[in-house]
Amino acid sequence: MNTLTSWATSAPFADIGPAAAEPVSAGIYAVAPLLVGLPLGSAALLLLLGRRSDRWGHWLGVLASAAAFVVGLLTFLAMLDRDASNRVLDVRVGDWIDAGAFHLSAGMRLDPLSMTFVLLVTFVGTLIHVYSVAYMDHDRDRRRFFAYLNLFVAAMLVLVLADSYLLMFVGWEGVGLASYLLIGFWNHRTPYAVAAKKAFVANRIGDIGLIVALGLMFATFGGVDFTTVLGANMSGVSEATLTGIGLMLLLAACGKSAQFPLQSWLGDAMAGPTPVSALIHAATMVTAGVYLIVRSAPVFDAAPTAQLVVVVVGAITLLFGAIVGCAKDDIKKALAASTMSQIGYMVLAAGLGPVGYAFAIFHLVTHGFFKAGMFLGAGSVMHGMDDQVDMRRFGGLARYMKITYVTFGLGWLAILGVPPFSGFWSKDKIIEAAFIPTDGHTWRAWLFGSVALLGAGITAFYMSRLFFMTFEGERRWSTRTDGSQQHPHEAPALMTWPMIILAIGSAGLGLVLGLGNRFVDWLAPVTGEHEHGEPVLAPGVLVALTLVLVVVGAVLAWRRYAISTVPVIPPVGTALTRAARVDLYQDAVNDALLVEPGQHLTRSLVYVDKTVVDGATVGVGQTTVGLGQLLRKTQTGYVRSYAATMLLGLVVLVATVLVIQS
Amino acid sequence: MSLDNYLVLAAILFSIGAATVLLRRNAIIVFMGVELMLNATNLLLVTFSRLHGQLDGQVLAFFVMVVAAAEVVVGLAIIVSIYRTRRSASVDDVNLLKS
Numbered sequence: 001m002n003t004l005t006s007w008a009t010s011a012p013f014a015d016i017g018p019a020a021a022e023p024v025s026a027g028i029y030a031v032a033p034l035l036v037g038l039p040l041g042s043a044a045l046l047l048l049l050g051r052r053s054d055r056w057g058h059w060l061g062v063l064a065s066a067a068a069f070v071v072g073l074l075t076f077l078a079m080l081d082r083d084a085s086n087r088v089l090d091v092r093v094g095d096w097i098d099a100g101a102f103h104l105s106a107g108m109r110l111d112p113l114s115m116t117f118v119l120l121v122t123f124v125g126t127l128i129h130v131y132s133v134a135y136m137d138h139d140r141d142r143r144r145f146f147a148y149l150n151l152f153v154a155a156m157l158v159l160v161l162a163d164s165y166l167l168m169f170v171g172w173e174g175v176g177l178a179s180y181l182l183i184g185f186w187n188h189r190t191p192y193a194v195a196a197k198k199a200f201v202a203n204r205i206g207d208i209g210l211i212v213a214l215g216l217m218f219a220t221f222g223g224v225d226f227t228t229v230l231g232a233n234m235s236g237v238s239e240a241t242l243t244g245i246g247l248m249l250l251l252a253a254c255g256k257s258a259q260f261p262l263q264s265w266l267g268d269a270m271a272g273p274t275p276v277s278a279l280i281h282a283a284t285m286v287t288a289g290v291y292l293i294v295r296s297a298p299v300f301d302a303a304p305t306a307q308l309v310v311v312v313v314g315a316i317t318l319l320f321g322a323i324v325g326c327a328k329d330d331i332k333k334a335l336a337a338s339t340m341s342q343i344g345y346m347v348l349a350a351g352l353g354p355v356g357y358a359f360a361i362f363h364l365v366t367h368g369f370f371k372a373g374m375f376l377g378a379g380s381v382m383h384g385m386d387d388q389v390d391m392r393r394f395g396g397l398a399r400y401m402k403i404t405y406v407t408f409g410l411g412w413l414a415i416l417g418v419p420p421f422s423g424f425w426s427k428d429k430i431i432e433a434a435f436i437p438t439d440g441h442t443w444r445a446w447l448f449g450s451v452a453l454l455g456a457g458i459t460a461f462y463m464s465r466l467f468f469m470t471f472e473g474e475r476r477w478s479t480r481t482d483g484s485q486q487h488p489h490e491a492p493a494l495m496t497w498p499m500i501i502l503a504i505g506s507a508g509l510g511l512v513l514g515l516g517n518r519f520v521d522w523l524a525p526v527t528g529e530h531e532h533g534e535p536v537l538a539p540g541v542l543v544a545l546t547l548v549l550v551v552v553g554a555v556l557a558w559r560r561y562a563i564s565t566v567p568v569i570p571p572v573g574t575a576l577t578r579a580a581r582v583d584l585y586q587d588a589v590n591d592a593l594l595v596e597p598g599q600h601l602t603r604s605l606v607y608v609d610k611t612v613v614d615g616a617t618v619g620v621g622q623t624t625v626g627l628g629q630l631l632r633k634t635q636t637g638y639v640r641s642y643a644a645t646m647l648l649g650l651v652v653l654v655a656t657v658l659v660i661q662s
Numbered sequence: 663m664s665l666d667n668y669l670v671l672a673a674i675l676f677s678i679g680a681a682t683v684l685l686r687r688n689a690i691i692v693f694m695g696v697e698l699m700l701n702a703t704n705l706l707l708v709t710f711s712r713l714h715g716q717l718d719g720q721v722l723a724f725f726v727m728v729v730a731a732a733e734v735v736v737g738l739a740i741i742v743s744i745y746r747t748r749r750s751a752s753v754d755d756v757n758l759l760k761s
Contacts, residue, residue, distance in 0.1 A: 636757075637757030638757060639756065639757075640684050644684050647680055647684070
């Protein structure tokens with residue numbers, strides 16, 4: 001089973017292609033389905049038992065997630081025992097669809113890529129479950145919250161473990177549903193319910209892309225499982241078809257990962273409870289698009305046009321998110337814009353082809369840690385500040401919440417890319433990869449490299465702005481409604497420990513995984529091992545340039561938001577600031593381009609339906625009724641009128657007979 | 663004397679009977695109109711019997727009388743029954759079919 005698949009030789013940079021999948025069923029792999037089963041069962045139990053499980057439901061949720069992590073860890077250790085070339089495994093669960101010539105079995109693809117996700121999802125997920133126990137302590141519906149969180153974990157694991165695009169689609173929809181339920185968790189407030197609906201609709205647009213891609217794959221390759229599609233001989237397929245599949249997959253990724261032009265939902269998704277923002281809208285679900293692109297690497301490798309579009313989308317989104325992040329005063333929305341921007345980096349890396357896949361996933365993992373940590377930190381700040389989210393109302397919190405300050409600070413250093421923290425190891429690699437010419441196009445290397453470099457500088461500015469506005473400077477706290485002062489306080493231990501663990505990950509994970517290319521080697525069975533060209537600038541120069549930009553960005557933020565006074569009322573600002581505050585008019589554009597024409601279309605369709613279609617059917621009925629009304633008048637009920645009719649009829653009959661006979 | 667006069671008389675009697683049935687409201691009078699029409703028919707039957715020199719018409723006239731006698735019994739019974747329930751002998755009050 002170690003033969004190279006044929007596409008590898010046709011890909012330009014491929015030296016060793018991904019290993020073929022090996023079916024396994026015994027040992028630890030037999031319990032792998034429990035990864036999905038445990039959280040799914042827990043979610044079902046919590047939802048079915050209802051209020052009866054209110055007292056202990058949250059602990060069951062934590063337990064299910066932790067158990068899934070343990071199963072994932074055991075599977076991971078078992079996989080580490082195998083040779084690197086034998087680490088792509090297929091666990092068959094059962095037949096799913098058996099219709100004539102079409103067979104599809106449901107199974108799990110265990111390989112370094114999916115195991116990376118399993119560990120990230122279950123580990124960060126479990127920490128956030130623990131955090132939520134305290135964060136949602138005062139909520140009446142805490143049990144329901146945990147049921148949805150478990151549902152999300154199960155769906156996300158289906159998404160990453162599926163061995164076919166169709167099964168992945170089930171998980172894909174599952175995480176969309178969980179995201180919808182959790183954004184709208186406080187749906188008694190109308191704007192939150194609207195935000196949930198917006199996220200769902202934007203995701204549906206992406207889902208259409210995945211469905212079309214599924215159809216194209218089935219028509220082209222005759223199957224939708226990974227072995228058939230990704231192992232196919234791509235040189236025998238027209239490039240136009242592959243480009244079509246690639247673009248449709250990209251549309252799906254844009255919807256799920258909030259990439260341009262389907263990015264508008266992520267900011268509003270912050271309506272959900274903060275742990276949800278940390279788990280779903282920072283660490284895991286929104287990165288599913290990156291997973292999709294990396295998983296479909298063979299398709300993208302054979303469709304350079306689609307790859308170019310992927311890179312362009314990533315570049316646009318990373319600048320878009322960064323610019324929006326600079327102007328937002330809502331701490332969660334600023335973090336959401338940052339997430340969008342960071343996923344832009346990952347998509348850009350994934351679009352670069354074999355040279356970038358491993359770094360996209362690497363950045364995804366480190367981002368999962370530091371961004372989840374910062375979201376939990378934001379939740380802790382909100383917890384201490386009576387659910388205030390306006391950063392202009394924070395300031396000087398470092399003294400009052402020391403643990404939050406330190407953990408958030410580590411996340412901040414990580415996202416800035418300061419060595420030796422996590423972000424440095426992953427983001428700098430992406431910037432370096434962006435500077436490597438693809439197919440000999442030097443202009444692309446310069447363009448996308450500069451965008452990535454510029455993005456790093458803006459990232460440093462807006463993250464420092466967020467950090468300084470919250471923790472440094474003078475107090476700008478609002479007084480409570482009853483006139484008393486706010487008393488910021490540190491969160492309980494159940495909340496601080498997950499933050500501490502994530503902060504340790506933010507600080508050290510990059511070093512552990514990045515040193516000696518460990519992570520890239522670990523992913524090699526999936527992404528292949530590749531030699532690539534040299535970047536147009538020397539790597540050392542790039543690192544130095546990045547650091548200079550980061551320091552400049554951070555110092556600018558320090559001068560404006562830590563030393564000088566931050567006005568409580570947002571100043572009018574430049575035209576760019578005003579545009580960034582409203583997400584660069586994305587909602588206005590969407591409304592003008594899609595929503596309003598759509599409303600006009602539906603209104604005119606309703607009009608046509610009411611006049612033409614209803615007119616025809618109702619008209620037939622009304623004509624019949626009218627005729628009946630006319631005929632009814634002859635039925636007087638008087639015997640004499642009936643008798644007269646009879647007589648008249650008789651006379652007419654006789655007269656007719658006489659006329660005929662004569 | 664021409665037999666045509668009998669035919670004309672029968673036609674006049676039938677017309678009067680039909681007009682009575684159609685125009686009068688009292689059930690008894692209507693009933694009398696029916697009888698008049700029956701008798702006009704009888705007269706016609708007898709006249710044609712004489713005209714053709716056959717007895718068939720006269721025999722048929724007897725049958726009509728018998729049936730008419732029976733019909734009178736049933737008809738009067740119905741009228742009496744209606745009168746008992748509705749306190750009225752007007753045929754216009756018997757319009758259940760309509761309402």
